[in-house]
Amino acid sequence: MARPKPETFDKQKVVAENRRARFDYAIEDRFEAGLALQGTEVKALRAGEASITESFAEVRDGQVFLVNANIPEFSHGNRFNHEPRRPRKLLLNAREIDRLLGATERKGMTLVPLSIYFNRRGRAKVELALAKGRQSQDKREYIKDREWQRDKARIMRERG
Template identity: 80%
Template sequence: MARPKPPTFDKQKVVAENRRARFDYEIDEKFEAGIALTGTEVKALRAGEGGIAESYAEVRDGEVWLINSNIPEFSHGNRHNHLPKRPRKLMLHGREISRLTGAVERKGMTLVPMSIYFNARGKAKVELALAKGRQSRDKREYIKDRDWKRDKARIMRDKG
């Protein structure tokens, strides 16, 4: 008997989203990773602040790190506040890390954070995608397909 499929990522509150990534990259596979945060970073994220528009992830020494993500300082934080753009460690299983390492090194793929969110248990998570960069001609083709799907849906709605 086949094992039941696990549910998709349980996103209760999305804090930051990387919308540009779907346009710039062809998404292959998605992973859910925990993120190691300090107290003031969690409070800033719960307040809805944070951005991952220009961030990426990389594998260093068998660990995955989120680079260049911006979580601004917490407004009520004191001298123990965090640095806004510090590298943050992502928590993944060893098998997932080795899989990501192989894909990045051999296939030339990129690790792109898609969103930061809180799950049902209140834990901060990062949706990480294994992606391949698109060329400008591929982007134009993507725009054409997207526009045609939108027009097709509009025509079907009007005629049906």
Template identity: 75%
Template sequence: MARPQHKTFDKKKSVAENRRARFDYHIDDTFEAGIALTGTEVKSLRFGEGSIAESYAEVRGGEAWLVNSNVPEFSHGNRFNHEPKRPRKLLLHQREIDRLQGAVERKGMTIVPLSIYFNSRGRAKVELALARGKNAADKRATIKDRDWKRDKARLLRDHG
């Protein structure tokens, strides 16, 4: 039986992408989570600023948190501006939080954010993944496959 395909999320405007995550981790399952933001954080994200390159998610006290993500201060934010690297609460159903926590505790997996985007309703969302780290040999195999696909496309284009 074929493996079921993941549903794609309704991404209208992608703000930040963690491109390194697919190289460093085997992605098992993906989740869409809302994110609790202040006003100046939303404005900063709408301008396309923000980074999740070295961030991760964790479950503390029955709640999911996005840690070490960087949303720079809004240029016109004055005294109401936010702290750029503060932990941000992720909005998930309780059964999803329990599933994430169980996978982290029992299977030794990591919760990695893949992207931050705005959906069609204008809400900021985070695409999370349950992931298992790759070792050096797996990373070499990934590089080898990527290079072979590039060469194959080049050969087909030239001689096709």
């Protein structure tokens, strides 16, 4: 039997974060996936160089790939340097892949990376979200709710 997943992921060093995704998408579920990387990609990530703002994940042939994520070439890499925007394989369980495939095909959901980070063991991980795109009126509602929560907290602090 598989061990239970923790509620929050063990993030030691966050390399890249997609903060816009929380605004543009309504996040349903989160997954932690490993990244299949080349040597110079790991070195570039450890240097803190990555961008996932325009990236997404897709299921192809029973495997999940991170598409359009930019990990720039390592500065001290030589002819063995990697291609910056190549599709990278994400490491997930077969059951999780089936669940993601079903959600993206049937429900019209999107796989959005929220962050790339290193865990305590030094492994590069991606926090992947199963999300549904928000319309502009939904975004306005989201902003209104967020501002009300902020105002409510301020009022409660002032009243003691």
